[in-house]
Amino acid sequence: MANNPPPFAILLVILLFLYLTPDPPAPGESHRHQHAVDHERGALEALNNSTYGEIHPGEEGDRRPLNLTGFKPEHGFRWELLEPAQDKARDQARYALGDNADSLIEGSSDQYPLLYHNVTGFVEGEWRRTGVYNGPHVNLSAITPHGTYTSEDWKRNVTAASGDVRIHLREKEHGEAWNTSVRRISARATIGQETSFGNWWEMVLYGIHFVDVGEIILTTTSEKFDGIFGLPHLALSNHTFNLGREVLNRTLNETIEKQKKGILEDNTPWSSTMEGEDLFSVPHCEYVIYLQQHPVPVELPGSAAAAENAMALRNFEEELRFPYRPFLPRTPDMKMSMVAFSPDCGFTIESKGPPDVAPQEGQHLKGPKSEAYAFVARRHVLIFTGIISAQLVLLLRQMKEASTPSTRSRISFYTIAILALGDGFALLGFALFGMQIESTTMLLLATAYVAFLSVIFFGMGFLKEIWTVQSTERSREERQQTASSSRATNTPETTQPATRSQTPSAPPTAPVLSAAGAETLPLPVTARQAINSGATPIIIPSDQDIDAEIAENQNNDNGNGNNQGSPRRGFGSVYLRFYLLLFGLVFLSLHATTWPASIQSVYSSIVTFAYMSFWAPQIYRNIMRNCRKALRWDFVIGQSVLRLLPFAYLYAYKGNILLIEPDLRFLAVLCGWVWLQVLALLSQEHLGPRFFVRDSWVPPAYDYHPVLRADEEGASLPSGAKVLAGEEAGMATTTKAGESRDKSKKIFDCAICMQDLEVPVIAAASDADGASASGLSGGLLARRAYMVTPCRHIFHSVCLEGWMRYRLQCPICREVLPPL
Incomplete structure (x- = not known):
C-alpha cells in the first residue's frame, strides 16, 4: 500500500498555492482606481493653471478660489493661519542664514550658505504651541458628502501646550539631473504631547527641499485635503513657487502614469495614514510643516573661500555615502527650526529655540544624517x-x-x-x-x-x-493522577444484598520503586502471580542511570508498538x-x-x-x-x-x-x-x-539533609560508624564506636572518597548537654555538609552530588535514590 502524504504537507501546498495566486480585483476596485486617477489629473491641471497667492485670505472678489479639495472657501479650512506661519518661517530663515536669507528665498543671491545637500536622517526636539486654538471647524459634508467617517473624534489633534517631535527625512541619494536646486523629499513625523496619557501621533508627509536655501516644505494628503497638489502655493516666494510647481509637475505626472498603466496599484500614493490606522475611517488633522536647515557649525579643513567650503562639504557628503577610509571624521549633526500649522484644526506649533526661547530651554531640532547614524x-x-x-x-x-x-x-x-x-x-x-x-x-x-x-x-x-x-x-x-482518580471512584465497597456483608477488598499491591519514588499502579487481575519457591533471590543491580534505562525501555516499547507516544x-x-x-x-x-x-x-x-x-x-x-x-x-x-x-x-x-x-x-x-x-x-x-x-x-519529597538524633536505639543514625584511629583501649569504655570526643558529633566513613565524615547530632533526651548541642547541630548550613540516603548510608554532600550526576543509585547497596 502506498504511503499517503502527511496532512501537514498537503496544508503547506494549499497555503503556498493561495499565497502565490494573484488576488482577483475586488468588485468596483477598477472603478475606484480610475476615479482616483481622474481626480489626480484634475488636481494637477488646477495646479498648472494657478498663480502664486491664490489661497491667501482676502475679499472674495480679490482672489480666485483654487479648485483643490481643502482649498475652496466652502470647505471651511482656516487659511488665515498661512500668512503668520510663512512670516515665522522667514524669521527663522533670517536667524539661521543671516541678512542674505531674503535674497536666497527670492532667488537673487549667489552666496550660498554651508548646508547639507542631502538631509536624509532624522531630527528631534521639543515644540510649543503658539496662537489661540479654536479646534477643528471643517465642513465635512461639503468635502465628503457620502459620509465616509465612522467617528467624530479627530486624530492628530494637538491640544497640549508643548511636547516632543521627531521627523525622519528621506530623499533621493542624487538630485534631479535637470534641476539640482530642488528635490523631492518625504518624511515620517512623530508628534507627541505632554499630557497625562502621553499621546503621540504618526503621519507621513511629502514635500520639496530647496537645497540652496535649506528650506523644506512638507504637507499631508488625504481624501479631504489635496496637500501635495497645492504645495507650491505654500512656498515663501514666487521664485520657490515656480521651482516647486516645476518639480511636482514632473514627479506627479510620473506617478499618475504608473497608476494608469497598472504598475502602481495604490489609489492613494501620497496618503499620510500609517499602516494599520485605516481600519476605521476617522477624520484627522492635516499638517503643513516648514523646516529651515541651519548652516554646518564647523569650518572644514583645507578651504579658504566660501565656494571651497561648499565643495569640501559636498566631497565630505560623498565620502559619508561611499567611505574609503576606515575611520571617518566626526559628522556634525543636522539642526533645523520648525513651524507647523493645521489648516483644518486651527493650531500652530513651533520648535523651541532661540531667538524666541532661551538656549537652555531648547535648541530647535537636532539629529544625525543617515550615514553617520x-x-x-x-x-x-x-x-x-x-x-x-x-x-x-x-x-x-x-x-x-x-x-x-x-x-x-x-x-x-x-x-x-x-x-x-x-x-x-x-x-x-x-x-x-x-x-x-x-x-x-x-x-x-x-x-x-x-x-x-x-x-x-x-x-x-x-x-x-x-x-x-x-x-x-x-x-x-499522569499515571499517578489516573491511579488516584481510579481509587477515588472505586472507594465505596460493594455490599451483598442477602447477607448485608461487605465484600473484602483485594490486598494492596506492593508499590513499584523507581528513580522518583513509588508508583502505586497495581498489577492487572489477569497477571500471573509470583510463586514463592523459598529460594533467596539474587539481585544484580544496574550500573547505569535508572531514569535513562526507563526512558530507553519506554522508547523501545513505543518503537515496537505505537510510535505516537x-x-x-x-x-x-x-x-x-x-x-x-x-x-x-x-x-x-x-x-x-x-x-x-x-x-x-x-x-x-x-x-x-x-x-x-x-x-x-x-x-x-x-x-x-x-x-x-x-x-x-x-x-x-x-x-x-x-x-x-x-x-x-x-x-x-x-x-x-x-x-x-x-x-x-x-x-x-x-x-x-x-x-x-x-x-x-x-x-x-x-x-x-x-x-x-x-x-x-509543596508535595512531599525526601530530605537528604535530615537532623540526626543520638537516641538510645540509634534508629535515626546512619550505619557505618567507626572508631577513631587514635583512640586507646582504655578510652573505649568511655567513648563508643563512631563517636568523637565531642559528644555532639559522630564520625562516619564516606564510601566515595574514603575519608572521615564528622557530622553533628542532637544528643539523647537524658543527656545533660543535649540542649546546647541541638542549637549547633540543627543549623541549616551544618546539615549541608552531609547527605543521608533512604537506605541509611551517609556521604559527603560534594561526593554524593557528584555521584548522582551520573547514577541515581546508592554507591554501597545499589538502592535506587530519589532525584536530587
Whole structure:
C-alpha cells in the first residue's frame, strides 16, 4: 500500500498555492482606481493653471478660489493661519542664514550658505504651541458628502501646550539631473504631547527641499485635503513657487502614469495614514510643516573661500555615502527650526529655540544624517553580536555540564525555552531590519545568523534533550493522577444484598520503586502471580542511570508498538507551539508600533518584564522537586548580565539606535527583579530549595539533609560508624564506636572518597548537654555538609552530588535514590 502524504504537507501546498495566486480585483476596485486617477489629473491641471497667492485670505472678489479639495472657501479650512506661519518661517530663515536669507528665498543671491545637500536622517526636539486654538471647524459634508467617517473624534489633534517631535527625512541619494536646486523629499513625523496619557501621533508627509536655501516644505494628503497638489502655493516666494510647481509637475505626472498603466496599484500614493490606522475611517488633522536647515557649525579643513567650503562639504557628503577610509571624521549633526500649522484644526506649533526661547530651554531640532547614524549603528550592532556570542558560549558550557539524564532532569524546560524565545525574537528582528536598511544589511544578517545558531541548533537541541529526559517524569505523574482518580471512584465497597456483608477488598499491591519514588499502579487481575519457591533471590543491580534505562525501555516499547507516544516524536508539537508563539509575538510587536503611546508602553513593559522572569520557572522546579545545583553559576550570572545589557543600552543610553527615550526607573525595576531571582537561586542552593515555602504548599519529597538524633536505639543514625584511629583501649569504655570526643558529633566513613565524615547530632533526651548541642547541630548550613540516603548510608554532600550526576543509585547497596 502506498504511503499517503502527511496532512501537514498537503496544508503547506494549499497555503503556498493561495499565497502565490494573484488576488482577483475586488468588485468596483477598477472603478475606484480610475476615479482616483481622474481626480489626480484634475488636481494637477488646477495646479498648472494657478498663480502664486491664490489661497491667501482676502475679499472674495480679490482672489480666485483654487479648485483643490481643502482649498475652496466652502470647505471651511482656516487659511488665515498661512500668512503668520510663512512670516515665522522667514524669521527663522533670517536667524539661521543671516541678512542674505531674503535674497536666497527670492532667488537673487549667489552666496550660498554651508548646508547639507542631502538631509536624509532624522531630527528631534521639543515644540510649543503658539496662537489661540479654536479646534477643528471643517465642513465635512461639503468635502465628503457620502459620509465616509465612522467617528467624530479627530486624530492628530494637538491640544497640549508643548511636547516632543521627531521627523525622519528621506530623499533621493542624487538630485534631479535637470534641476539640482530642488528635490523631492518625504518624511515620517512623530508628534507627541505632554499630557497625562502621553499621546503621540504618526503621519507621513511629502514635500520639496530647496537645497540652496535649506528650506523644506512638507504637507499631508488625504481624501479631504489635496496637500501635495497645492504645495507650491505654500512656498515663501514666487521664485520657490515656480521651482516647486516645476518639480511636482514632473514627479506627479510620473506617478499618475504608473497608476494608469497598472504598475502602481495604490489609489492613494501620497496618503499620510500609517499602516494599520485605516481600519476605521476617522477624520484627522492635516499638517503643513516648514523646516529651515541651519548652516554646518564647523569650518572644514583645507578651504579658504566660501565656494571651497561648499565643495569640501559636498566631497565630505560623498565620502559619508561611499567611505574609503576606515575611520571617518566626526559628522556634525543636522539642526533645523520648525513651524507647523493645521489648516483644518486651527493650531500652530513651533520648535523651541532661540531667538524666541532661551538656549537652555531648547535648541530647535537636532539629529544625525543617515550615514553617520548607520556608522554608529554598525558599532552598536557589533557589540550586540558579541553579547549573543557570549550567551551562546555560556549555553554550550551548560549543555556540556548537563550531559547526563540526572542533571538534565533538574533543569527547568521553561527557563531554557524563555531564553531561546528571546534569541528567536532577536533573530527575526535583525533579519527584518537587515532587509530594510541597506547600509547595514550584511552586519545585521550576520548578527541574525549568530542568533539563528543560538536558537535553532543549540537552544532547541538542548530543549529536546531536556524534554526527552523529563518525559518519564511527565508520564509517571499522569499515571499517578489516573491511579488516584481510579481509587477515588472505586472507594465505596460493594455490599451483598442477602447477607448485608461487605465484600473484602483485594490486598494492596506492593508499590513499584523507581528513580522518583513509588508508583502505586497495581498489577492487572489477569497477571500471573509470583510463586514463592523459598529460594533467596539474587539481585544484580544496574550500573547505569535508572531514569535513562526507563526512558530507553519506554522508547523501545513505543518503537515496537505505537510510535505516537515516543518522547522525541512528541517534541514536534513543542516545536510547533514554540514557533507559533515566537512569530505571534513578533507580528504583534510590529503591529504594536501603530498603537497609542500609552498602550504601547504598557505592552512593551509587560513583554519585557515577562521575558526577564526567565529564572522564575527554575526556582519553581527547584521547589517542587526539592533539588539544587541545576545550573552552573557562571551560566546564571553570565546570562543575567548579558540579558540585561541590551535593556540597559535602550533605557539608559539616549543615543540608542532605536531612539527610545531613557527610562532609568523601569531599568532599575528590571535589574532588581533579575537579581532577586538570582538571590533566590543562591539561597536555594545553600539554605535548601524549600526554606522560604511552607511544607503544606509543596508535595512531599525526601530530605537528604535530615537532623540526626543520638537516641538510645540509634534508629535515626546512619550505619557505618567507626572508631577513631587514635583512640586507646582504655578510652573505649568511655567513648563508643563512631563517636568523637565531642559528644555532639559522630564520625562516619564516606564510601566515595574514603575519608572521615564528622557530622553533628542532637544528643539523647537524658543527656545533660543535649540542649546546647541541638542549637549547633540543627543549623541549616551544618546539615549541608552531609547527605543521608533512604537506605541509611551517609556521604559527603560534594561526593554524593557528584555521584548522582551520573547514577541515581546508592554507591554501597545499589538502592535506587530519589532525584536530587
